[in-house]
Structure formats: C-alpha cells, structure tokens
Amino acid sequence: MTFKQLEALYWIVQLGGFAQAAQKLHTSQSAVSKRVHELEQVFDTPLFDRSQRTARLTEKGEEMFLLARKLLRERDLAVEQFAKPEVIERRLRIGVTELTAMTWLPRLVALVQEHYPKVKLEPDVDGSLPLRDKLLADELDLILVPDAFADTRLRSKVVGQVDSAWMAKPGLVPAGTTRLHELARVPLLVQGDSSGTGRLYDAWLREQGIETTDAIVVSNLIALTSLTLSGFGASYLPRQCMAPLVSLGMLAVIDVEPALPPVPYVALYKGEVRSTLTSALIMLAQSCCDFSRAFQTAPA
DSSP, rough: OHHHHHHHHHHHHHHTTTHHHHHHHHHHHHHHHHHHHHHHHHHHHBOTTTTSOOOOBOOHHHHHHHHHHHHHHHHHHHHHSOOGGGGEEEEEEEEEEEHHHTTTHHHHHHHHHHOOOOOOEEEEEEOHHHHHHHHTTTTOSSSESSSSSTTTEEEEEEEEEOEEEEEETTTOOOOOOHHHHHHHOOOOOEEOOOOOOHHHHHHHHHHTOOOOTTTOOOOOOHHHHHHTTSSSOEEETTTTTTTHHHHHSEEEEEOSSSOOOOOOEEEEEEEEOOOOOHHHHHHHHHHHHOSSSSSSSSSS
C-alpha cells in the first residue's frame, strides 16, 4: 500500500470522479485507475461499485477511505514536524470572504510564499455559510470568516475584527444623530444568511427590536456597496475600507444610536485536525489581518 494509491482513492471520493482526481494529482485518469486497482489487489476486495455510472464506494471502500484520510493527515503532520518550513510541500485549501479577498489576502499570500515557498495556497472566495459547509465536508482546510457559527465540530482562533458603520448616499438621511428605529424608516440594504456579517447583524437588529423582513438582501459586498452608492437605501459597510468613498463625497457615514458592534473574524478549522502548518498560517493571518485598506500588497 502506497501513499499515491491512498491519495488516488481519497481525491476520487472528495472530488466525485476519476477524471477530477487525475486533474488534482496532475496525472492521467488511467494512472489513477491503476493505483486504485493496485490497492484493490493488495486487499483482494473491490473498493468501488463498478455497476454504477458514478464513483460510488463499496462498504469496504468506505472503510478504506476513512483509513486513507487518517493516514494522509498523519503523513502531512509528520512531514511538517520534521521538515524545515522552507521545504514543506503541501497544498493548503483556504476559504475567505469577499471582504478579506478585497483587503489583506494579498499580504497573507505574500507571507506564506516568504515563509513556506513550496506550499501552494488554493483560495476559495465565498460566503461564510458555504465556506463553513465546505470545511465540514473536508473540501477546505481552513476558513477565515466572521465569528457567526457555534459548532462543536470546529475550533476557532480570533484573527481580527471589522468596524462597520451605517452609510448611505449623501442627502438620503438627514445630518445629525439618528436613532436606529428612525433609520429603519429608510430602505435597509442587508447581507443575507450566507454572510457571517449578515447573520450577526440580523440577530443584533432583532435584539434592538428592528425586523429586517422588508430589507433588500444583497449577499455580494461589491453589489451592496454599489446599491448604497446609487441611493437605494442605507447599509452597514466596513468603515475604514470605505473611507476613500466617504472622503470623495460618494458615501455619507450616518451617526446612528446605538452604534453597530464590531464583527470579530476568526480562523475556523475542524477539531480533529492538528497541523503545525495550519497553526502557522493562523499566526500569519493574525499578524497581517487589516480591513482598513483595499488590495494590500505590502505591510502598512
């Protein structure tokens, strides 16, 4: 039994087919099939039900997949423990929100390339909820999202926070301090349930007695900003990141009481995963997490 054989089985199951696994492993489909066949010969048992059109595991195949996942993880941990950081070779699948991708993700990538030049990052930009689901399905190794999920299967480390403010097109809301219930008379633009920020602020607004059932739900941050600029309504946006638009007079910050609470951002990973590389990446994220400027390529 070899790690190449185990990798073939693992990625066929993870990606849903032999062709996808071959692409992931940078080899041919016939080579992947050969590795699976060799694994079946070692244990003299079929691992896939070949009467099906899709790659469906047999009962023994399910057991072998769980074993393969465990052994591959232990291999990666062993390599990380005994290898120097600069020679670790590994793919790390990381999920980030749109706001992270727009601000400090380039800095994080640069730091990983500096400290772990042979580690290949595979980023996935999506909403917090889809990223959480992908992490639980072992499609991602780590995600950086708002702290909106209480899940005992996941562990979290705080990496930073986002300070938000209500904003609108200048003139849409009268100047001066506005009570939250008064602001709710203006059309509100909010992020949906797929957004961690949206989930946190929706719960907070309900605590303040404000229902968002009539609000316009926009999951995409760029689209949300665009609609706010167009005067469709008031929205909560990252204060520092939007400061250039405010200084240009394109957006106005609304002084609302009570003020919006900050949104904590965390690194989430599965509880059974104990990887020194993952821990190192979390520390790098903590060192460069900065939502104040867009498209950061160098330290502030």
